[in-house]
Amino acid sequence: MVSPQSHASYDHAKNVEGRPLPVIARYALVTLIPALLIALGATVWGFAGVLALIWLTLIAAGLDHLLEPPQHADADHAPWSERLAYGLAVAHLVLLVLVLDALAAGRLSTGQSITLILALASFMGQVSHPNAHELIHRKARLPRSLGALVYGVTGFGHHVSAHRLVHHRHVGTVDDPNTPLPGESFWAYLPRAWRGSFIAGLASETDRLARQGRKAHMLNTPYAAWIGLAALAMCGAIWIGGFGGAVMLLFFWVMFGLQILMSDYIQHYGLQRLILPNGRREPVAPHHSWNAPRGFSSYLMMNAPSHSEHHMHPDRPYDRLDPRADVPMLPYALPVMAMIAMIPSVWQRMMDRRALKVMEGAKAKRSAVASQANTAEQPQATMEDEVADPLLARIRHAMQ
Numbered sequence: 001m002v003s004p005q006s007h008a009s010y011d012h013a014k015n016v017e018g019r020p021l022p023v024i025a026r027y028a029l030v031t032l033i034p035a036l037l038i039a040l041g042a043t044v045w046g047f048a049g050v051l052a053l054i055w056l057t058l059i060a061a062g063l064d065h066l067l068e069p070p071q072h073a074d075a076d077h078a079p080w081s082e083r084l085a086y087g088l089a090v091a092h093l094v095l096l097v098l099v100l101d102a103l104a105a106g107r108l109s110t111g112q113s114i115t116l117i118l119a120l121a122s123f124m125g126q127v128s129h130p131n132a133h134e135l136i137h138r139k140a141r142l143p144r145s146l147g148a149l150v151y152g153v154t155g156f157g158h159h160v161s162a163h164r165l166v167h168h169r170h171v172g173t174v175d176d177p178n179t180p181l182p183g184e185s186f187w188a189y190l191p192r193a194w195r196g197s198f199i200a201g202l203a204s205e206t207d208r209l210a211r212q213g214r215k216a217h218m219l220n221t222p223y224a225a226w227i228g229l230a231a232l233a234m235c236g237a238i239w240i241g242g243f244g245g246a247v248m249l250l251f252f253w254v255m256f257g258l259q260i261l262m263s264d265y266i267q268h269y270g271l272q273r274l275i276l277p278n279g280r281r282e283p284v285a286p287h288h289s290w291n292a293p294r295g296f297s298s299y300l301m302m303n304a305p306s307h308s309e310h311h312m313h314p315d316r317p318y319d320r321l322d323p324r325a326d327v328p329m330l331p332y333a334l335p336v337m338a339m340i341a342m343i344p345s346v347w348q349r350m351m352d353r354r355a356l357k358v359m360e361g362a363k364a365k366r367s368a369v370a371s372q373a374n375t376a377e378q379p380q381a382t383m384e385d386e387v388a389d390p391l392l393a394r395i396r397h398a399m400q
Contacts, residue, residue, distance in 0.1 A: 023070060024077040024319060028084050030299040031127050035091045038123060041116045042095070042102035046109065049116035056122040057335070060296050064333050067295025069323040070303055081319045082143065085131055085302075089146040092128040093153065095120060096233075096252070097240070103248055104241030121252060124154065125259030126297070126335070130304035130318075136160050137314050148225070153233040155253030156260060157226025162201030165208075167264070168314055172273035172288040173281055176200075178264040182272065183352065185344035186265050193261050259338075266290060266337045267307045270355025271328070274363060284311055287362045292330040292337065293323030305334050328358045 034052045041049025099120045102108055108116065128150055135147025148160045162178070170176035177196025180189045205221035214220060230253075237249035267290045273281040286308040298305050303318040308327035310316070330337050331350065341347045 022077075024080045024084065026070070027081075027299050027302065027319065030296060031084070031088055031131075031302070032091075034119070034123055034127070035088070035095060038095050038116065038119050039098055041108075041112070041119065042098040046107075046112035046116075049108075049112055049119050052119040053115050053122065056119060056126060056300070060126075060300060060335065061333070063296035064294040069293035069295055069298045069306075070319070070321075071323075077317075077319045081317055085135055085143065085318075086146060088127060088131040089135060089150050092124065092132070092150050095123070096153070096249075097236070100237055100240045100245050100248060104245055117248070117251070121255040121259075124252065124256045125262075126300055127302070128154070129256065129260050129263070130302040133163070133304065134302055134318050136164060139315065148222075149229065152226050152229030154256045155230050155233070155250075156257045157229055158198045158201045158223060159260060160201075160226070161205050161222055162197040165204035166197065166200045168284075168311065171268060171284060171311065172271055178261070179268045179272075180265050180270070182270050182355070183348065186262065186341045186347070187344065189265050190258070190261055193264065194257060262338050262341065263304070263334065266330070266334060266341055269351055271358060274359075274366065282366070285362070286312060286325060286327045287358055289327065290330050291323070291325075291327045292332070292334050294333045297333045297335060298323060301334065328354075 034055045037048045037052035037055065039048075041047070041052060099116060102116065103113055132147040132150035135143040136151070138144055138147075148157065151157045151159050167176055167178045171179055173179065174181070177193045177200050180186075180193075202218060202221065202223055205223060206216040206218070209220055210216040218224065234246060234249060237245040239245075241248065268288070269290065271288045271290070273284070273288060276282055289307040289311050291307050291309075292305040293303075294305065303321045303323065304310070306321040306323040306325070309321040309323075309325055313321070331354075332340070340350060
């Protein structure tokens with residue numbers, strides 16, 4: 001495991017009264033500025049789209065090296081933490097309409113159009129998805145509905161079902177389509193996870209209906225709403241921009257889904273749940289997720305890079321996740337790791353040994369716990385070795 005790098009503290013940034021900038025204000029500052037720039041780029045100042053793209057890429061990469069990740073605090077930032085999440089969900093919907101309208105109107109130059117498209121696609125992957133992901137885990141109906149709306153109009157509504165009912169339950173096993181197989185490249189993972197998560201989410205929803213004694217049909221599941229929202233969004237895109245509007249919305253759908261699955265690929269690559277002596281999988285633990293807390297991208301992504309904490313506490317608000325927990329760490333920020341993952345040979349050279357080291361460490365730790373519980377012959381540790389070793393052997397073989 002690699003500890004987070006030591007950076008110059010973000011807490012040295014002072015407001016006009018000489019006090020540290022409140023944590024929730026940092027989230028707002030980092031996420032709302034690109035939203036505002038994209039809105040300006042689509043309406044009154046085309047160059048603002050260029051600035052938004054720079055903010056989401058070059059500035060993010062640079063400040064990740066200068067600032068500290070969010071500090072863990074038990075303080076509750078409500079209602080501002082929820083208001084920010086609600087605002088970003090609404091911003092996603094508004095920006096999608098504004099950008100489609102700007103492209104259809106033809107008032108931007110070719111360069112401005114391209115940068116605006118890339119800026120919105122990047123904003124969707126780095127801000128909208130982590131924010132909607134945060135909202136669908138809330139217990140109240142309003143935030144869950146807002147998060148589902150974001151996913152639905154962006155063509156990935158099934159993620160609401162698949163993520164909550166399948167991924168969180170089966171992460172680190174072959175039963176979770178969004179967990180990459182050991183040694184699997186992103187390009188092999190992408191179609192398998194996209195198709196598999198859609199099917200697995202639908203199966204979980206219909207199973208839930210059957211357990212309730214209701215007719216297990218897709219029209220009775222939330223999938224009817226997910227498909228309906230996508231169809232409604234497509235009709236809106238055609239009304240705004242005709243055939244070109246439909247093509248652009250389809251492009252944003254593809255980019256949105258690709259970035260969601262890229263996040264799952266990076267954050268769970270090579271990490272599998274070991275088999276216990278009783279034949280069951282070990283419970284979800286911190287070592288089943290990769291983490292990449294950084295001083296800028298963690299704020300931009302609503303603390304999503306603290307992924308182990310999220311899996312251990314799915315309903316814990318983003319501003320209360322602990323980025324300093326003892327968890328597997330990625331060598332670079334998530335956006336950088338995403339670029340590396342697109343080149344399988346480079347990715348595997350960088351990550352295979354790291355993943356195997358985490359798995360072997362988890363097995364050794366579990367064996368040590370078992371040996372302490374069995375101070376005589378240690379039969380439980382031996383049984384675990386006999387069951388877990390084949391899994392590690394398969395992982396080693398797949399990563400060769």
